[in-house]
Amino acid sequence: MKQLLVFFIMLFSVFVLWDDKAHANTIMPVFLDEQKLSFDEDPVAIRGVTYIELRGLCGALNYQLGWNQQTKTASCSGGGRNFSFSFNDTHYMFNNQRREFINTPRAINGRTMLSLREVSEVFDYRVLWLSFSNEILLMSRGITDETRGRMADDFLQRLNAANRFNGSALVAKRNSVITSSGYGLADQAGRANQPNTPFAIASLTKGFTGSAIMKLHEEGKLQFTDRLSDYFPELPYANQISIHQLLTHTAGLPWEKEGQYKDIKLIYTPGTSQRYSNVGYMLLGDIIEQVSGKSYSAYLNDQIFKPLGMNSSGFDINTVDRSVRAHGYSLVDGRVVPVNRDFAARGGSGSVYASVEDLYKLDRALYQDTLHSRSIKEVMLRQHESNWGYGWQVYPTSVGRVTQLSGNTVGYTSHIKRHEGLNYTIILLSNHANKDVHVIGQMIEHIIRN
Template sequence: MSINYKINEYLDEYIKLWPFSGAILVVNNGQVIFNKSYGMASIEHGAANTTKTKYKIASLTKQITCMAIMILKEKGLLNVYDSLKKFFPDYPELDERITIHHLMTHTSGLCSEFSVVDPYLMLGKRLYTHAEVFDLFKDMPLEFEPGEGWSYCYFGYYLLGVIIERISGKSYIEFLKDNIFKPLGMNNTGLDDYIEILPNKASGYYVSSENLVCSEIDTMSVFSAGAIYSTIEDMLLWDKSLCCEKLVSKETMNEIFTPYKEYYGYGWVIDKKNNRKRVHHSGGGSGFSHQFHRYIDDKVTILVLSNYGFSNSLNINENIAKIVFDEECCIPSKPIKFDLDLNVYDSYVGIYQKEDFKLEVKRDEDKLYFIQSNKWVMPIFPISESTFHHTWIDQEYTFEKNIKGEVYFVGIKKRTN
């Protein structure tokens, strides 16, 4: 039985149980062994997803931004240990100890929390200029000393895009087109501009209660941290370029794939999965959910792009890897409902809030659910005394108690008042 057949069989069973929309690509030793699209790019217009569908790739953008930085490095135009002061003399607020290396590895200490500087998420509702983004972040105190900690940081990657522009004398997207996309033939990849009419563009969808809902967030102001769109075909070309020296030298590629703090390299997480070296990254938000995994020693790539922001793309990706490597892979199934004492559930009911991110756990007789950010209703059912599963999507949620008896839901502490 071929790998293609086994993957197809697994996904057919998975989709019978859980909704999925998007594209899945598997490459083994340079050969495409699976490439299939599912669902609708636009439910409103009845347009199906195809290999030419353009997806917002969100944080998969970061690896492309880092490649652009390393191209500039090889041209002798910058050093990854250059201070930010070299590129932003007009912003004395930026700490001179922070380097490009810190930005690429999320170790700068710069403010990383959107809700602190943008409580109403206006960054996703209109196009901000560089100056306006800087004004939001520049005066925020460091979360830790540069190089001493790790925190996933949008602003750091935004700064990388501005550095590319200031050094090259071109716009961020012009530099990418001239130095990455055109040389690789990635003709259907670009910077998502919400006012541009873009053929074959996928819409992003979320879920609330029993309904699919459209994403209302635009990604243009995320810029070099997550505003690129691409297709499954173009991402295949990108993947192939990472196996050779099409864009940069082997030495530079090794630098990109070197793990620093929290196993993070330059736009990639570098770790091991089942004793196999893996470089990977996720991309999510604005109604999309992606997982790009490369087992570089085994020459295997698995890419899952989805325009359902609630898709469990990680689970899909890792189960496909088990199939490719002939490891045990469970047949997709729905968990069995646990007979939970509702008094236990009532001990979980309440508000869980971290800064401006809010979850409210509620019960209406035997209906159990939580509400995210006062608008997204998530119906759940118990599969153990502390773990719950979404009613119709492939997602689990867990309650925990510490030694003080304080309750946490998905890592957020329950309010006591």
């Protein structure tokens, strides 16, 4: 129980940053696993502490609620747990043991309100605050991955109903898909998003570019130490930049390209700093074309899409039938309007489209070593410079490696994250450019993690 309390305190210190004024009167929905709870008195946050009504909680648990008016003692008993306290005391009794409150209960409008920390300790529930939706989840110990998948789906359904997520999602844990669904509309005609709906995936394209470079390297057709001048000697800065630097955003190139490659001015000496650069990955796409003798699109199709059965993936979403693809939208002056761009021009930095189902096929191929050999994959997913591998962001943790990418382009946002140690994958694609899908992904992580 002591370990549980320590975990809960750490959880709140990391994830819960309350604004007393903003949240003191805000209604926070509370869910007991998949069940939404009803209270006579809504949960409330007071000076950074959240309280929920004891009567409603006991009722949801099918526990027996008691009240002794003479001693002003409230009790809640069931499931082998006996909890009681008096408003005249700073301690409570739990299974005949006297314990001190961390936060003493409050009486609000005649209702007994118990802090979430005590809920965690007394009733043995994992307590989560989902900051993005301002919801509280009370999660049973030992719930199944399937239940967690339904809870993640319910969360996304609620976000869609609140116009805070529109797209498709797939969540897998322990090598099994626990939820895969579409949310909201793919177009203004009313067609629903589905798990196989293609979306422009923006900078998730960089993962495909990284894999293409790795394949050419594995075939002995290029080296990471090759200079850009080996392929484009006419560029004035080409002799200073290596393929390694292009892959790791350390090439001194700006974020975006204005005009032609030859007109680009380096913003720092290559190899001395790190700045995210779409230009670098556009150049990598051009190198792939020169070395392979194929277009970037054809090379990905031959080497990745077809072999993995990624039938809803390809180059430039504008080439996909309008009745099939998700159309991009953006919020302009308070109105959701259709938007578009020349995605083909993004090349190796952001031209690919895919569905969540197809991206999971890529995920499986990477981690089952069917796309690359184990040794090549490990080179690609090694932290080479800061948090960048080759095409992927890479983060080591105490319980295993994390790889991820997020993208944002005209009309679309995207996110994919794989935690190898905890064995889960989260994939989110949205056809509304204003949606914070990486934050939504963090909320889903809280739900599915043990």
